[in-house]
Amino acid sequence: MARIDFEGRLNAEQLAAAVAPAGPILVLAAAGTGKTRTLVYRVAHLVQDGVLPEHILLLTFTNKAAKEMLERASELVGPGVSGIWGGTFHHMANRILRRHAGRIGFKSDYTIMDRDDSRTLMAKCVQELKLQGKEFPKPDVLLTLYGTAINTEMPLESVVSDRFAGVKVDPNDVTNVILAYQKEKLRIGAMDFDDLLVNCLKLLRENEQILCRYQERFEHVLVDEYQDTNKIQSELVDRIAKKNRSVFVVGDDFQSIYSWRGADFKNIMSFPQRYNDAKIFKLETNYRSVPEILNVANACIAGNPEQYQKTLRATREAYKKPTVVRLRDGDEQARYVVEQIGELQREGYGLSDIVVLYRAHYHSMELQMELMRANTHYVITSGMRFFEQAHIKDLCCLLRIMTNSSDELAFARLFALLPGIGARTAEKLWRKMAGNCNLTDPSVLDRLGKMLPAQAMASWKDIRPVFEAYIAEDLREDPGELIYKFIHAFYKRYMINTFENFERRSDDAQELVIHMAKYNSTDEFLSDVALLTNLDSETEDAGKNSGGAVRLSTVHQAKGLEWPVVFVIWATDGMFPSARSIAESEGAEAEERRLFYVAVTRARNELFLCVPEIRRNRDGSVSYHAPSRFIEEIPPDFVCESRPGFI
DNA sequence: GTTTCGGTTCTTTTT
């Protein structure tokens, strides 16, 4: 392995952080200052210093970030880095919990519930306690409440009373439902996303020797996007790093945009208090954007209180000012963007150099239509996630019930596919099976077969052999084959009868089987399904093959990425900032402003801020929108005005 | 009593 030229590849700020002696280190990396680069070189530095990759823990928030960092690190120091424990917090927690689930009352084959499963289960709890009614909060609200309580470690009672002050709902009822929900999860052997983190922390809090084991194993802990950690996550880090005290955290409080899921940028603010010998490094030299864009970025974040003062310093040469575009409505905005894309192509940009950012997915509807009309290729970063689509979930539930015979949710979903069986009948069946249904046991299949309504019998005859094959052909290690059999015995016909876009879904199912071939254990596959949320590599390639494509993305999903040209659409008050989130809490405006800052700082060369005046509602009425307050906050000299519709 | 169908309404952000 060749020595790496750290001095030649990093600037002074980055170098100081990357090669600093082990100890608590906080790197405040403003947007576009080479944060990932610094982290990757830090890893390389450790490895080159003789640290075994197995002793490094690298935590990120997205799978994409983890993948990218490990790839870049392996380019530097070779394939040995694959030994690093790198991935999302949820991945780490899952990996630890699979090993020690017994200590906290779970079996190691617990299922991971996604949002949809959680909703279903919560709804069931509400029903069982006979609380359903017009006035009682919906499952989604209850889940948010519960999540907030967990992630902020506030007592449920006070979260409930905060949120329901003035509403005539008995907080005790809410508390009871949530307690029932917790119990229910334990019974069916399932954890939701929050549980993974909470239970992992619980495990480490209560089992000194297990904690010790991981403390010894992880000599060095590195955390990306530290400003997005919540209380649970920061405590996980603190505990694991307690022995060796080599914690290297990187973040930017300006880019903290996940407080709605419990992230608390006070974690980053208080890092120096919690580690009083912490070294702080600031990265302020921006390599990404032209100075005119940085002016706008610095101006729009300046108003936020409580932050580490950082100013983006430009290294690039002056180019041109960002444009604020005033438009009549969404249609005109869509036409404008498409027109500009054509113009940019004539100037020499490729489609993949361009991104359109927005606050919420539905803001892109008109634009999608217009792009299609103009025959301009585009890709969307996950509106609906691959693994959350109905047909994919159906298939995964088959695997779930095979590996975890207490998984009621999977059982119910699977059997509700049969004609004549709906939610009620599935529940009855489950009760008759006494809350456990081991479909690998022939006697269970016999019993179950006798209970089914007559209507379902024809389908049951098709499906039963699939279960039998699971044992006969030992498909435990080959989940793809099981799914394949199921599709051909039953599900293909079901799709034809159920979905109008059957072909696309059938292709997806095929894709799933191919994807599964990479796994040799069902458990491992299901963990990934729950935590991966996307077959992202495939969608990336699709764009490249067709000669590039414009990317459409929410600002959240664009975090950490950059493009030569950025359009921000629907920069109006109510859309961005979102009226909903502003109404919700005090700190929301500051967070929306940070989100706007993230959007602006994605741009390398050109930035267009689009401000339509009116929005057409479904019923034909129109509503007038004021320009986004974030647009108003930009000093007029920093931008050019354009009014294409009024020429 | 359940399931299924058809019409209507509404879309934040993610592991």
Next chain:
DNA sequence: GAACCGAAAC
């Protein structure tokens, strides 16, 4: 789309 609701069908 998909979640919700009411009405028809089984």
